[in-house]
Amino acid sequence: MGKNGASCAATLVERMSGFTGLLALPSKHAEHAADTVIKYFNALPEMMRASLAWDQASEMAHYAKVTLATAMPVYFADPHSPWQRPSNENTNRLYREYLPKGTKIPDHQPYLTAIAGEINNRPRRRLGYLTPTEAFHPATGRRTPCCFHALTPPWTT
Template sequence: MRVPIADRPEAVGSRKGFGHFESDTVVGAAPSRRCMNTQVERRSRRLFARLVDDKSASATARAEYEIFKGMPPAARVDRTWDNGTEASLHMLTDEALGMPAYFADPYSSYQRGSNENRNGRIRRYLPKGTSFEDLTQDELDAIVGEINDTPMKLLGYKMPNEVWDEEMSRLQSKATNTKTGVALTN
């Protein structure tokens, strides 16, 4: 069942919480069916991208799983998709990783603005009309690395990787202190 964006927790919309992602697919030029699954963490604006053979729901679900499986649960809380058919098997990732999906309103790409922005950054390297047929995951990772290492004004001139690392350290510290019984205050 698709859960509308209106039912998403308020912390997601305000970007106060960490681990909330915006999801999309970037399509390469025909005749190749190859595309990429992109995920952007809303607070840090960190981009994750995975090449997929096609825009099918099964390929998308596999790509999502590969992106998120190595993250601690507190770093992968939920994700927000548009209404594309590639997300029709969202429940596989929901169940496998305990990571629910929400769906933006039709024709409302602004509800996933961080993802649209990051996809635009990818297009600076791979303009529309570029085939992804010969693109390797290593090459895509290098592009994503450059994007994530670019300071952003809205992050106080920090890089998305820097903000991500700070949030991950905070999660790790919180987990360590929970195990030792030491309370933290912020």
């Protein structure tokens, strides 16, 4: 959430590689969040959309719509239990370096995609100092260089 709750974005993280996406949401309304998440996930390779773990926020009130449109089950963490989504919480911390609390989150998707690209190209100790981009290969699932270095949601190009 941005300053005064006037702007928001969704953070999506692939758990094994840490590959991440940052999506501009037009509003916090559940319908807008569901539509944005559906567009993003339907553009990804099938192996990257096995399931979605979400917190208890009202933005996912239309989770059934997401499940039907993506054939991907949605799971919810228990209320006030961020340890059930550690990859996402860590990624949110990384995004806060670019978008500190109390600032307006831009709704310009290419800008948010550039931030995600920088985070996806940071080496991680847990990956043997590979970047998430290098660690994730959609065809094999092995740690090899990946073609997703700048995964841009298709509706922004």
